[in-house]
Amino acid sequence: MGYVHIVSFDDFLKPETTALWWKRLIMNSSKVGKGLFIDNKAHILVSKHWIEAIDPRHRYGNNLHLYYKEWFKSSTNQHFLFWLDLGDGKEVDLEECPRSKLDQQCVKHFGPQEREYYEYVVVDGKILHNITRIPLHHGSPQLKYIFVVSTSKKLYIGEKERGFFHHSSFLAGEATLTAGRLLVKDGVLKRISPSSGHYNPTENSLERFLSILKKNGVNLHEVQCIVLHAMGKKDKTEKEKQEILQQRHGGIYRTGEDLRGNDYVNGENCMQSWVGSKG
Numbered sequence: 001m002g003y004v005h006i007v008s009f010d011d012f013l014k015p016e017t018t019a020l021w022w023k024r025l026i027m028n029s030s031k032v033g034k035g036l037f038i039d040n041k042a043h044i045l046v047s048k049h050w051i052e053a054i055d056p057r058h059r060y061g062n063n064l065h066l067y068y069k070e071w072f073k074s075s076t077n078q079h080f081l082f083w084l085d086l087g088d089g090k091e092v093d094l095e096e097c098p099r100s101k102l103d104q105q106c107v108k109h110f111g112p113q114e115r116e117y118y119e120y121v122v123v124d125g126k127i128l129h130n131i132t133r134i135p136l137h138h139g140s141p142q143l144k145y146i147f148v149v150s151t152s153k154k155l156y157i158g159e160k161e162r163g164f165f166h167h168s169s170f171l172a173g174e175a176t177l178t179a180g181r182l183l184v185k186d187g188v189l190k191r192i193s194p195s196s197g198h199y200n201p202t203e204n205s206l207e208r209f210l211s212i213l214k215k216n217g218v219n220l221h222e223v224q225c226i227v228l229h230a231m232g233k234k235d236k237t238e239k240e241k242q243e244i245l246q247q248r249h250g251g252i253y254r255t256g257e258d259l260r261g262n263d264y265v266n267g268e269n270c271m272q273s274w275v276g277s278k279g
């Protein structure tokens with residue numbers, strides 16, 4: 001479907017002045033949370049992934065967080081990322097995340113033109129690539145297919161690659177209406193969940209997206225909507241699980257489990273229960 005230019009990690013290994021380093025840091029910081037003025041209910045990156053977004057190299061947030069904790073314990077007055085790359089912490093090399101791993105795992109962040117490759121639209125109930133109009137088809141349910149919806153209600157979908165391609169990739173750290181995982185077969189949405197460690201979306205935000213899908217012809221009765229936290233502790237009995245679902249979904253639900261053991265209901269009943277719980 002076309003060629004997408006991605007800035008390689010080698011680009012970040014070129015010598016640069018401290019002034020240029022700070023310039024890139026400030027530029028990246030300005031993107032974090034962009035879009036909130038459009039929708040104040042949008043989700044911004046969780047704190048540890050802010051660091052990933054503003055980092056000139058966009059190193060994976062989970063890895064950076066380990067070094068952040070080292071920085072926090074130190075007595076330095078230097079900015080964390082300056083300390084890490086140019087300051088007192090530039091020689092720090094953690095056993096649980098060696099420098100080689102930290103510097104190798106850099107998350108892709110797309111600009112406006114690059115993200116067009118991942119943009120999809122919903123037409124007559126089917127999810128189609130925005131440019132080619134080819135129906136989206138996910139070959140393996142074992143892989144992780146992720147999505148975000150921008151505050152301008154554009155849908156972006158791609159395959160997750162830990163440490164390299166995450167929810168933050170699509171919008172370069174900007175705010176999202178919602179984010180999560182899904183599974184699509186021949187353009188038909190089969191499964192969806194509000195699962196994103198970068199944005200921590202709520203079920204209410206997913207419900208807003210389900211409303212958009214319904215207006216565009218998606219049959220939510222045929223969509224498995226994963227309930228990530230309905231069960232609470234994993235040691236609950238089957239009876240306790242059923243009672244929780246009974247309370248949450250008013251007795252009209254279709255339960256099951258996804259590949260990770262999370263319970264699900266169909267998308268239509270998800271919407272009814274969430275809307276009904278708003279009071």
